[in-house]
Amino acid sequence: MFKTVAHMAYQNAFLRKSRALLLVLMIGLSMAVMVGLEGLYDGMSQHMIEKTKRSDCGDISLFAPRYRTENSIVYHISNAGKKVALLQGMKGVRDAIWRIESEGLAQTARKSRPARVVGIDVADEEKFGRYSDFLQKGSLEFGKDGAFIGNVLADKLKLLLGSKVIFSMQDSSGQLQSVALRIKAIIHTTNIMLDDRAIYISRQKLNKLLSLPPKSATQIAVLAGDTEVKTLQQHIKKAFPKLDAKRFAALYPQLKQTQQLLDVFNEISFAIVMTVVFIGILGVMYVSVLDRIREFGILLGIGYAYRYIRLQVFLEALFLALAGFVLGSVLGLLFLVYLKYHGLDLSVFSSGMSMFGLDSTIHAVIKPGYFVSTFIAIVTASLLSIFLPLRKIKRLDPIEVIRSIG
Amino acid sequence: MFSLALKNIFFYKGRSLTTFLLTFVSVFLFIVYVAFMDGAHRSMLKNALDVYTGSLQIYHKEYREKGGYDYLIDDVSKPLGILARTKGLKAYASRLETYGIASSKKHSSAIMLTGVDFDKEAQLSELKKALKKGTYNSKGACVYMGETLAKRLHTDIGEKISFVGSAVDYSFVAELFDVCGIFKTGMYDFDSQSAFMNRRYFDSIFLSEGMATYIVAMADSLGENDKIAAHIADRLPPQLELYTWKTLMHSMVELMKMDSFFGYISMGLFFMVIFFVIMIYGFINVNARMKEFGVLRAIGVSDARVSALLFTEILLLTLAAMALAVPLGAYVAYYFQVHPIIIAGMSDMYKSYGVVSDRVPTLFDPVIIAWNSALVFGLNMLSILYPIRYVRSFTPVEEIHHV
Structure with missing residues (x-):
């Protein structure tokens, strides 16, 4: 029927x-x-x-207590390399990376802008967030005095590949430090907080400039694997009780x-x-x-x-x-x-x-x-x-x- | 024709009610949606312009391309004289910007220090209204700095900061300033990087008397800004160039255009579905009345008159729905323009995108309301074309025998 x-x-x-x-x-x-x-x-x-996760914070980021409120490198994470290795071995972690950064002034012969210098390792960034995807111009090799720059900041400072820029910042002892850098690459992450303000140099070099012990970090970023991010955050908090572990939603609420x-x-x-x-x-x-x-x-x-x-x-x-x-x-x-x-x-x-x-x-x-x-x-x-x-x-x-x- | 159309409208209640309701919803939704979208955009833009940017700025021709002290306006008296003679400007002033490192006892930060005329800025920008602590119109070696910058430097009113930078002749400047005032505009970058100083003292340190990075002006009405800008641009010396807010706020203007683009696409989807439903109901209606049309045509009523009858019916239904939806939509647009919706915490959340207020006003603009309504009206008129074509595809005999 x-x-x-x-x-x-x-x-x-x-x-x-x-x-x-x-x-x-x-x-x-x-x-x-x-x-x-x-x-x-x-x-x-x-x-x-x-x-944003790939270029900056991952699913979870760890900071030294007070770093986010004081925004000072005095509050840094020491032995970051060891901590990252531990995190990489943790269940539910796909990858982890450490970075160091500091606020300062970027100057060319004619223009100046407040900016931030970010210490990275290109190989680690590539593994963590396919960093080469963000390359707009140039090559991802720092060399002796090389730096990469966010595309918006480069435009504001009228910097091209090969241009020189002076970056001045305060080191961990309170002294002003300046470094002359040559632009090797222009980076476009589409994360406006980085494209508008970041100058990238090697981590080792920045640690040295800031008079910090080697492998000091201001941020450790973690990419989650299969585990739920909230659960992973709890595990990380247990493993690193002295660090402040924040999820993406808390870091980029907007x-x-x-x-x-x-x-x-x-x-x-x-x-x-x-x-x-x-x-x-x-x-x-x-x-x-x-x-x-x-x-x-x-x-x-x-x-x-x-x-x-x-x-x-x-x-x-x-x-x-x-x-x-x-x-x-x-x-x-x-x-x-x-x-x-x-x-x-x-x-x-x-x-x-x-x-x-x-x-x-x-x-x-x-x-x-x-x-x-x-x-x-x-x-x-x-x-x-x-x-x-x-x-x-x-x-x-x-x-x-x-x-x-x- | 009119009375016959009216009679049909009341007779075919289902079709009439559906068309009326859908048209009402379309017009009302469109007016309110666009009023909120445009209102939010205008408010965001106006806040940004009012806070500091102004509606037009005058630079040395090469400053924005190359920058630096080599391209300062070296004699502000002439452009300022032109602005003084221009009608429709609320206020204008010159500013000189320099960058350097400011340090408190233990902390340093890169800052943009700007020499300003505090009295003129009070009329031109929101700097005075943004005062949180201390004095606005300070004299001598005093700085008026952003709240976030003060926090970064761990400094407060009455304390001293040092500044290291360069004067306009590229000589070295290292000075101590008192923190005399702290402001908060809500614009994140601005509050975390900016400090201001009275122009007289600033000029004595930076050797910049009579010079300016740019001259800023605010028009009484943004709508008149382009006309005023063209008037001023015609009279400026050849080495100077005028930029309106459309260029100065290019990214924000584009962001708003993009938002409007997606807004109209979404509205387009609603209109498409509603258009189809009105057309389907119109089609069903003519199908049910096929015998009637056959008789009308058989007794000599022309095709044009039959079409006119159907047009009159949809016209009356559309006008009736619009007569209710337009005033209601306009009232909602007007009400929320006067009493904006407040979304607590919105400015804090979206500060990096230039949102400085929690208030979301609508924009009541009769011209926009008129074209919104006209668009829905046009779509309704189009929706009857296919049913008319369908009716005309039959002969009167076929229509009379239509089942």
Whole structure:
């Protein structure tokens, strides 16, 4: 019986071709744009977070107590190399790295800017966060007096590859130290806190300049493996009780907040779109039932069970919705694949996007969840849309209907 | 035609109600959404301009490209004279910026020290309003510094800091200053790097009398800024160049454009779905009335008149929904412009993006409301084209026999 009902439902669903086509187009196009936008927004926030983690804080960062409030190298982590080795051996840690940094003044012959010098090891950074991805110009070799510079700071100081810059800072004993550096590379991490202010030199050199013991660090960054970050943070806190272990969300609350805002925005948009889609399906189903009200009356009159009519109407709604879903999935997937590999080129807003920590081309992400949630919403909308038409059928008096024929 | 359309609207209640409600939601949502988006952008921009940047700045032509003391404005009297004769400016002043290292007893930090006329700055920027501690309009060897900078240097009112930098003739400057005032604007970089000094004393140390890094001015109305800027630019000496806030705040302007771009894409999605639903309901409606159209055409009513009837119906429904949605949307836009929504902690959270206030006002702009409404109106009118085309694809006989 189900097969017969399903067959009838399929025939009826696409009986009025123009009407069915409009509905399928509406569902398909709105779904394609909806999942495209979801993928793009998720891509934006993931991109910002992922690059910030790779270029700076990882999933968890460790600091000496008071360093974050006082911002002084007096509060540094000693024997950072040993601590990093211990962290790298810890379960749930994918990688760990240590850095040293200090605030100071960057000066050229004509321009000056407050900046910060970050001591790094290029090989470690490459392993930790694929540092070479951030290279905009030049080569990642410090040499004797080499330094890398954030692209925004380089622009502000009008520095090119090979230009000289003097960096002045206060060492751990309170004395002012200056160092002449030659720009070897321009770095673009899209983390505005670094691109706008950072000059990178070798860790050993900076430790020496700051009169700190070798392998002193201001930050140890940890990338989590499979373990949940919160659990890993607790393990790290236990292992290093004297250090201040902060998660990404605490270090970059604005990025976390932005991601949450985008999620909420996506959910609200999704709810609005699906409500309107529901209204569309409802209208079509209601009219479709009204068109065939005599047919249903006769069927009831000859003893056809109401439950079969209910099933038929539901299947009709479902077939229409699923046709829209299939169209939307195909178009949405094509849209997302294009946006994932080619991206959306917004270089016309490049400096604004850089201010927000974004590349000028945004790449989408593809999550099965986009399609699953849309499928659930569309099936639910189909189910809900038949209540009103079914009520109309349920109230039918078969005798009246048969009498009215002719 | 009008009364027939009106009669049809009341007869086909389901279609009319759906079209009315969806149009109402579209217009209301669009007006309020755009008012919040534009309001937040304008507020962010205005805050940034009011705090320090001003609406236009005048530089030596090569300063922004090359920088340094070689490209200072060496005689400010002429451009200042031009500004004095220009109408529509709220205030203007010259500033001279230098960079160096400031140190307290134990701590040092790189700073931007700016020589300013405190009286003029009080009209031009938010420096005076930002005072947190001590004195604003200090004289002599006094600095007025950002709160975050004071924290970094572990210094407070009455204490001394040293400054090491260079004068405009590139001679070495090493001086002791008193901390006389501390300010907080909410702009993170500004509060952590900036200090100000009265111009007279500044000039005596940095040998910069009559010179300026740039001249800043604020227009009475941002809307008039481009006109004023063009007027001033025409009269400036050839070695000077004028920049408006659009260039000075280029990144922020682009950020806002990008935000608007995504905002309009999201609204576009809503409109697309709503457009389809209105079209579907219109289509269902004409389908149900096919016999009626057949009879009308059979008795000599022209195709154009039938189309006009359908247009009149959607026009009346759209206008009715807009008559309710536009005043309501405009009221919401106006109300939240006067009473902005306050999101506590927002400025602290987004300080690195230049957000300096927790207030999110809307923008009540009748022109924007008009084009928002016009767009929805246009889409509604378009939504009836396909149903009309469908009706016209049949002959009157086919329509009369339509099932």
